[in-house]
Amino acid sequence: MLLSDKILSANTDILDRMLKHRFVADVQADSLQRDVFHRYLAYEGQFVETAISIFAFATISAPDIGAQRWLIGVQDALANKQVPYFEDIFARRDIGVESQVPDAVAAFDAGMLEIARTGAFVDVLTAMFAAEWMYWTWSKATDTTQISDPDLRAWVDMHTATDFADQAMWLKNAIDTYGDESDVDRLAQVFNHVTQLEIDFHTAAYDAPPKHEG
Numbered sequence: 001m002l003l004s005d006k007i008l009s010a011n012t013d014i015l016d017r018m019l020k021h022r023f024v025a026d027v028q029a030d031s032l033q034r035d036v037f038h039r040y041l042a043y044e045g046q047f048v049e050t051a052i053s054i055f056a057f058a059t060i061s062a063p064d065i066g067a068q069r070w071l072i073g074v075q076d077a078l079a080n081k082q083v084p085y086f087e088d089i090f091a092r093r094d095i096g097v098e099s100q101v102p103d104a105v106a107a108f109d110a111g112m113l114e115i116a117r118t119g120a121f122v123d124v125l126t127a128m129f130a131a132e133w134m135y136w137t138w139s140k141a142t143d144t145t146q147i148s149d150p151d152l153r154a155w156v157d158m159h160t161a162t163d164f165a166d167q168a169m170w171l172k173n174a175i176d177t178y179g180d181e182s183d184v185d186r187l188a189q190v191f192n193h194v195t196q197l198e199i200d201f202h203t204a205a206y207d208a209p210p211k212h213e214g
């Protein structure tokens with residue numbers, strides 16, 4: 001079995017919990033409340049910027065120019081496709097960037113950056129594989145469901161588009177190319193850790209935002 005498939009197999013339970021998360025269920029049932037969507041967007045916009053840094057760390061530790069070219073392309077897509085989505089939507093929907101975010105949101109960003117800063121190349125690949133494979137999976141399962149909010153529809157469609165699908169597949173293949181059988185337990189643990197952070201991140205959108213101090 002491929003290393004990437006072993007990582008997935010070791011995490012079926014937790015991945016399944018994320019794929020059935022209330023947030024995903026609400027998107028699929030077209031019942032995501034506007035205030036939840038807006039909080040999610042504010043937290044998500046911050047993560048997309050963090051993701052640029054994560055892929056920058058991966059670019060530094062990539063062992064060859066082929067991987068570096070690909071990762072620079074990912075940074076380009078994040079900076080020039082995903083960030084503009086948030087810039088446009090924040091202006092139109094009057095969503096403010098939150099200076100205070102819930103602990104779970106801060107923990108997700110910090111946890112992902114920590115792996116990127118201190119982990120081996122395959123660890124960073126696995127962290128983003130956990131994040132992107134999961135989004136690609138639930139978005140594909142949401143391809144034909146009715147979504148009334150055009151901004152939410154566009155967000156889901158962005159994660160079924162060829163660009164994003166190719167990225168998720170590239171990460172999976174790269175784990176098999178650059179990883180080693182001896183990495184399997186550590187990488188399965190990275191995948192597990194990231195998926196738990198994802199669960200908590202998506203739960204945070206349902207809680208009232210933290211109050212400003214003072």
Ligand SMILES: Cc1ncc(CO)c(N)n1
Pocket residue numbers: 044047131132135198201
């Ligand atoms: C929180 C989160 N996880 C994963 C993805 C997919 O890259 C995303 N955009 N946001």
